[in-house]
Amino acid sequence: MALEHAILVSLTERAGSGYELARRFDRSIGYFWPATHQQIYRVLRRMDEAGWVKHTEIGQDGRPDKKVYRVAAAGRAELSRWLAEPEDPAVLRDGLGVKLRGASLGSVELVLKEIERHRAEHATRLEVYRGIQKRDFPKPSGLRGRELHQYLVLRGGVRAEESFVAWCDEVIDALRKDNK
Amino acid sequence: MALEHAILVSLTERAGSGYELARRFDRSIGYFWPATHQQIYRVLRRMDEAGWVKHTEIGQDGRPDKKVYRVAAAGRAELSRWLAEPEDPAVLRDGLGVKLRGASLGSVELVLKEIERHRAEHATRLEVYRGIQKRDFPKPSGLRGRELHQYLVLRGGVRAEESFVAWCDEVIDALRKDNK
DNA sequence: GCTACCTATGCAACCAGTTGCACTGCACCT
DNA sequence: AGGTGCAGTGCAACTGGTTGCATAGGTAGC
Numbered sequence: 001m002a003l004e005h006a007i008l009v010s011l012t013e014r015a016g017s018g019y020e021l022a023r024r025f026d027r028s029i030g031y032f033w034p035a036t037h038q039q040i041y042r043v044l045r046r047m048d049e050a051g052w053v054k055h056t057e058i059g060q061d062g063r064p065d066k067k068v069y070r071v072a073a074a075g076r077a078e079l080s081r082w083l084a085e086p087e088d089p090a091v092l093r094d095g096l097g098v099k100l101r102g103a104s105l106g107s108v109e110l111v112l113k114e115i116e117r118h119r120a121e122h123a124t125r126l127e128v129y130r131g132i133q134k135r136d137f138p139k140p141s142g143l144r145g146r147e148l149h150q151y152l153v154l155r156g157g158v159r160a161e162e163s164f165v166a167w168c169d170e171v172i173d174a175l176r177k178d179n180k
Numbered sequence: 181m182a183l184e185h186a187i188l189v190s191l192t193e194r195a196g197s198g199y200e201l202a203r204r205f206d207r208s209i210g211y212f213w214p215a216t217h218q219q220i221y222r223v224l225r226r227m228d229e230a231g232w233v234k235h236t237e238i239g240q241d242g243r244p245d246k247k248v249y250r251v252a253a254a255g256r257a258e259l260s261r262w263l264a265e266p267e268d269p270a271v272l273r274d275g276l277g278v279k280l281r282g283a284s285l286g287s288v289e290l291v292l293k294e295i296e297r298h299r300a301e302h303a304t305r306l307e308v309y310r311g312i313q314k315r316d317f318p319k320p321s322g323l324r325g326r327e328l329h330q331y332l333v334l335r336g337g338v339r340a341e342e343s344f345v346a347w348c349d350e351v352i353d354a355l356r357k358d359n360k
Numbered sequence: 361g362c363t364a365c366c367t368a369t370g371c372a373a374c375c376a377g378t379t380g381c382a383c384t385g386c387a388c389c390t
Numbered sequence: 391a392g393g394t395g396c397a398g399t400g401c402a403a404c405t406g407g408t409t410g411c412a413t414a415g416g417t418a419g420c
Contacts, residue, residue, distance in 0.1 A: 002275040002278055003406080003407095005275075005278055005279075005282070006278045008282075009278060009281055009282035009285065012282070012285055017367095017368075018370095019367065019368050019369075029278070029281065031272065032273070032277035032278065032281075033273055033274075033275070033277070033278055034271050034273065034407095035407090036408075036409090037368090037370095038370085038371095038407085038408080038409085039406080039407065039408085041369065042370090042406095045370095060367090060368090062367095062416055062417090063367055063368070063415080063416070064367060064368040064369070064414070064415075065368075065369090066367085066368060066369085067368090067369085076285070079282065079285055079286065080285065080287075083279060083282060083283070083285065083286030083287065083290065083291060084286060084287060084290050086297065087275045087276055087279060087294060087298075088275075089276075089298050089301045089302060090272075090273060090274035090275065090276065091214050092211065092212055092337065092340055093212070093213055093214065093270060094212055094213075094270035094336075095182040095185075095213070095267045095268075095270065096267060096269075096270065097212035097336055098182055098186045098189060098209070098212065098213055099185075099263060099267060100329050100332060100333050100336075101189055101209065101212075101329055101330060101333050102185070102188075102189035102192070102263060102329075103263070103326075103329050104325050104326045104329060105189065105192055105256070105259055105260065105263065106259065106260040106263030106264060107260075107263065107264060110263065110264050111263060114266060114267060117266065118267075121269045144358050145284050145358070146283075146284045148354060148355075148358055149280050149281055149283050149284060150281060152280060152350070152351045152354055152355075153277045153280050155347065155350060156274075156277055156280075156347050156351075157272065159343045159344075159346065159347045160272055160340075160343060160344075160347075162343070163339045163342070163343035164339075164340075166339065167335065167336045167339045167340075170335060171332045171335075174328060174332055175328075175332075178324050178325065178328055181375080183377090197397095197398075197399090198398080198399070198400095199398050199399075214377095215377090216377080216378075217398090217400095218377085218378080218379085218400085218401095219376080219377065219378085221399065221400065222376095222400090240397090240398090242385075242386060242387095242397095243384095243385075243398070244383095244384065244385075244397065244398040244399070245398075245399090246397085246398060246399085247399085
């Protein structure tokens, strides 16, 4: 598992509350490791009990109190232990493939519409990534170290979405021709 | 959820036992919707109780008896209901991205090795897909209907692996240059 | 004044996927 | 004779992720 580790990476970059982490996951890390606030709160509590992180309660006026977490020594140790450990390659799991495979058992028309819808969503995500790329890494050739790594992860997202959109186009085209 | 539906699609193509389904998932559908035999047995029993599939016990000599499942009317109904229903776009979830993002907190050397290892595994998977493509769809331009759909799903796998391997190459190259 | 949304944390129940194990019997290799 | 691997089904326990709900005060728009 790696939600623990994703949180540790994020908290090492900058301390934050569960809520803030959930926002960060929505915007960046979560593109590669999605997580809801429920999951994040639960894991934070677990890691707190295990001594991987420590929290400081911060009273705010006008807003609810918050707990700001920062990585403890044990957390840093666990993180480098995990970084050195081999990771199982991720598997593809997309219901759209199953739907396409079964298209002829239902309405090919509808499956085609569905693929067009997915194409649009992935194209939007791609635009978001490209926006981040332009804004945060306008000159990638000069990047080094941590920033380079962040950039390369983003590149992974861009490539995945590009390839998905291209596949959708291939499918849409082929299904339309088959229908004629 | 869609394991039910993945199984229904597979069983509609050809009736089979839980064991046979598990083999099929290992070889084809499972590239896009992985499942272990445990999961398959459990879901088959559930679908049997719900009347979506029916089984016939087949005694074999020299081998254990098996239950051959085939899709019942209720299963066909459920399948076309699901096919017409919108599906949430799949999310990317790859620990390797988290590792790369956190690389500078551990050993960049080791993360680089890890990425090379993943590259090799995905390249192997890509070769498997290309082999299937060559063997089963030597002339894709003439394909229609169900065969076309199967081919297009395979194309999705090929594209995903190609793009992953290309990303690995980009990362390996960039990390090596950064290290110099 | 009402609705809606944001910040902030959390419980409880549920569902899906993973892992480890158990049993049988044949075939093949060493 | 013993180990490995294949065919075949299955239980039990666990882990991780999802969904629905609760609470509470502040701000912004109609």
